[in-house]
Amino acid sequence: MKFTHKAYLKPLAHATKYPTGSVNGVFLADSSSNVVDAVPLFHFWSALTPMLEVAMTQVELYCKANGLRIIGYYEANERLEDEALSLVSQKIASQIHHTNPEAFAVVIKNRNINSDSVAFLPYQFKEGQWRVSKDAFSEKNAAFSLENSSSPTVAAKALQGGVSSKIADFDNHLEDIKADWLANKAFA
Amino acid sequence: MVNPAKVLQDLRASAERKPDVVVSLGKPLIESGAVLKLDADAWLVYEQVAIAALDVGDDGLAYKCINALETKFPGSARVRRLQGMQLEAVGKLAEAGQIYKAILEEDETNVLASKRQVMLLRAMGLPSDAIAALVKYLDINYTDFEGWLQLADLYLEELMYSQAAFCMEEVLMLQPQNHIFHLKYAEILYTQDNIQLALKQYCRVVELCKDHVRGLYGIKLCASRLLKATPSKDAAATSQEDLEAMDLLATERLVVLYGAPGAAAESSKVAATKWIETQ
Numbered sequence: 162m163k164f165t166h167k168a169y170l171k172p173l174a175h176a177t178k179y180p181t182g183s184v185n186g187v188f189l190a191d192s193s194s195n196v197v198d199a200v201p202l203f204h205f206w207s208a209l210t211p212m213l214e215v216a217m218t219q220v221e222l223y224c225k226a227n228g229l230r231i232i233g234y235y236e237a238n239e240r241l242e243d244e245a246l247s248l249v250s251q252k253i254a255s256q257i258h259h260t261n262p263e264a265f266a267v268v269i270k271n272r273n274i275n276s277d278s279v280a281f282l283p284y285q286f287k288e289g290q291w292r293v294s295k296d297a298f299s300e301k302n303a304a305f306s307l308e309n310s311s312s313p314t315v316a317a318k319a320l321q322g323g324v325s326s327k328i329a330d331f332d333n334h335l336e337d338i339k340a341d342w343l344a345n346k347a348f349a
Numbered sequence: 350m351v352n353p354a355k356v357l358q359d360l361r362a363s364a365e366r367k368p369d370v371v372v373s374l375g376k377p378l379i380e381s382g383a384v385l386k387l388d389a390d391a392w393l394v395y396e397q398v399a400i401a402a403l404d405v406g407d408d409g410l411a412y413k414c415i416n417a418l419e420t421k422f423p424g425s426a427r428v429r430r431l432q433g434m435q436l437e438a439v440g441k442l443a444e445a446g447q448i449y450k451a452i453l454e455e456d457e458t459n460v461l462a463s464k465r466q467v468m469l470l471r472a473m474g475l476p477s478d479a480i481a482a483l484v485k486y487l488d489i490n491y492t493d494f495e496g497w498l499q500l501a502d503l504y505l506e507e508l509m510y511s512q513a514a515f516c517m518e519e520v521l522m523l524q525p526q527n528h529i530f531h532l533k534y535a536e537i538l539y540t541q542d543n544i545q546l547a548l549k550q551y552c553r554v555v556e557l558c559k560d561h562v563r564g565l566y567g568i569k570l571c572a573s574r575l576l577k578a579t580p581s582k583d584a585a586a587t588s589q590e591d592l593e594a595m596d597l598l599a600t601e602r603l604v605v606l607y608g609a610p611g612a613a614a615e616s617s618k619v620a621a622t623k624w625i626e627t628q
Contacts, residue, residue, distance in 0.1 A: 181366060181404070208505040209536040211547070215566055218627075219620040226619065240472065248508055334617060335563040338607060341614035 162232070162265060162305050164281070168196045169312045170319060171328060171348055173280060175201040176237035176269050178325040183207060185250065186330065187220060187257070188233035194263070195308070196232060200343060201330035207236075208249045216331045223343045231257060235281075237269035244268050246284050246291050258286045265305075266291060275321070277314045279307065324348075353378055354387055357394055368404035371397055376410055379417075392421060399431055403438040411435055426452045430461045437465075442473055460490065471503065479503055494523040501533070510541045528557035528564070535567055544571050545586055552595065560606060565599045572596035573628040600625055 168188060175184045186201040200223075202216050217231075224230050234254045236247060246254065246268055254266040266284040273280035283294040283305045297305040309315070327347040329340035341347070353374040360367060375398035378384040384391045399414035415435060418428045429448055436445035446469055452462035463486045470479035483500045490496060501516035517534040524530055535550035548571035554564035572595045575581075580589055587595075607613050607621050 206505075206533065206536060208508060208510075209533075209540050211536050211539040211567055211570055212563065215570060215624065219624050222620045222623045223616060240474070243474075248506075252508075335566065338562060338613040338617065338621075339611075341617060343620055344614060344616040346614070 162190075162194055162196050162283075163308050164196045164306070164312070165198075165308045166312050166315065167348055168199050169281070169307060169309075170316045170324075171199040171201065171345065172235045172237070172267070172269060173274050173316055173320060174325040174328040174348070175199075175204070175330060176271070177274060177320050178328055179204040181239070183237060183239045183247070184330070185234065185236040185253070187217075187231050188235060188265075188267070189220075189224060189229040190232035191229060194232070198229065199235065201328055201345075203332050204330060205332060212331065212335065213253070219331075220343070231261065232263065233257070233265040233267060235267040235269060237271060241271050244270060244282050251291055254284070254291060255286065265294070273313070275317045277317070279313055280316075281305070354390065354394070357397060358390070361393060361397055366404070368401035371401035372405050372407060372410065375401065376407075379410070379414065392418060396427075396431065400434065403434055406438075408435075408438070411438070426456065426459055427461060430465055433462075433465055437469060437472065442469060445469055458489070460493075464496075467499070476503060476507055480507075491519070492523060494520045497523070498530075501537075505537075510537055513537050514541065526557065528554045528561065531557065532561075532563060532567075535564075539567070539571065544574055545581070545583075547571050548575065548587065548595070560602055562603070562606060565603050565606075568595050569599040569603065569625065569628055572599065 172186060175186060182204055184201065184204045185207055186199055188196050189198040189200065191197050200220055202213070206212075220231060234250065234257055236250045238244070238247065246266055250266060254264065258264040264286075268282045268284065270280045270282050279298040281298070283297045284291045285294050285304070294302060294304055296302040298307060329342045329345055331342050333340040334342040351374070356374055357371060360371060375394060378394065379398060384394050387394060395414045395418050399411050399418070402408070402411035402414065412435070415428065415431050418425075418431065422428050429452055433445040433448035436442075436448070446466070449462045449466045449469065452459050453466070467479050467483045467486065470482055480500065480503050483496065483503060487493065487496050487500060497516045497519040501513045501520070504510075504513040504516065514534065514537045517530065517537060520530050521534060531550050531553045535547045535554065538547035538550060548568065551564050551567035551571060555561050555568065558564065572592050575587070576589070576592050576596060603621070603625055607618050613621070
């Protein structure tokens with residue numbers, strides 16, 4: 162799974178827009194296994210299902226229209242040092258994995274958001290459980306990599322410049338349908 | 350010209366969490382000393398800015414505010430709570446706990462300390478203890494709807510939906526006109542697969558707040574699911590006719606809202622329209 166800069170930046174922008182809570186979203190891939198985009202979903206009530214059902218269906222429709230597919234899920238936890246995949250996230254990620262066995266999950270490493278280090282902690286579903294993919298984004302583990310090794314540094318700069326205020330998630334869209342949650346053109 | 354004192358006052362009234370705004374407006378007031386011109390409100394501003402400063406990590410500003418408050422109100426439990434929060438902000442959770450414990454030993458009804466204690470347990474990653482503490486608090490303060498809301502959230506984090514639903518029922522008894530609370534209740538009910546009742550609550554949302562998009566989505570989702578399922582034999586269940594009427598209403602309103610020129614981005618409109626068609 163190789164993450165483009167856009168797929169790296171958007172989840173971090175989502176997390177920093179809502180620093181006092183948790184956020185989640187999905188990753189989209191093109192026909193090869195390039196993780197080309199991320200769609201932010203929620204920043205509250207993430208344990209509740211109705212709008213999740215609506216959102217996932219609409220993301221699938223968007224994917225079909227654009228030659229993409231849902232390849233993974235991300236969450237950023239509320240507490241700074243919490244790097245576990247939450248119960249809710251395990252449920253959602255497992256659902257995605259059920260339809261797509263190559264699907265993965267990412268927990269955002271909050272401490273690494275504003276740094277030169279990769280802020281993604283990937284999880285893979287192995288032997289009935291979601292397990293941390295050790296040494297991801299290093300030579301020891303080729304399963305997860307960045308298309309652009311300078312993404313963390315470039316992202317940190319963009320976040321400091323206030324790019325987070327431009328990201329829109331499905332919760333935002335439901336409050337104001339003008340919010341461009343699927344494409345987030347401001348991040349193109 | 351923005352009147353900082355007025356904005357800060359409005360934020361105190363609405364209890365919104367906008368620490369960046371509070372700090373950017375409050376910091377100059379405090380550093381220049383202009384805050385003291387606000388008379389009695391000055392101390393409210395000090396408290397408000399202290400909390401916001403902790404939120405954004407401006408420990409120096411927080412320290413300044415809390416110091417000023419301590420000088421003015423020595424020994425106050427309200428100030429000591431802020432000192433507890435200051436310790437929490439730097440990760441000294443156990444010491445913060447000591448402060449709250451001491452306040453509660455002097456006065457077991459102290460609401461601020463009780464609440465901080467609950468959130469401290471949550472911050473320590475002890476959700477069951479946080480729940481137990483909040484349940485104890487609500488036994489005494491059962492009209493505190495914010496407490497019931499917080500308890501609902503604690504239960505939801507543990508996926509304890511029935512308990513969360515019960516909390517929302519308490520909230521709704523206290524705040525029946527708030528459409529957001531009906532919305533949250535509707536969504537918990539849907540998650541519990543109680544689509545009949547979820548639909549009724551979603552209808553209440555749209556009744557209280559016309560053209561509420563999330564509410565309309567909920568009505569469409571529930572109505573179409575119920576129409577696809579075998580009709581319920583329950584006398585209290587919504588009739589097929591009514592379900593069709595609700596489905597039609599929600600569809601109509603959503604199509605109108607999304608169809609207005611410039612209302613939504615193209616990608617959103619396409620996906621939403623397709624979703625509506627395929628329900």
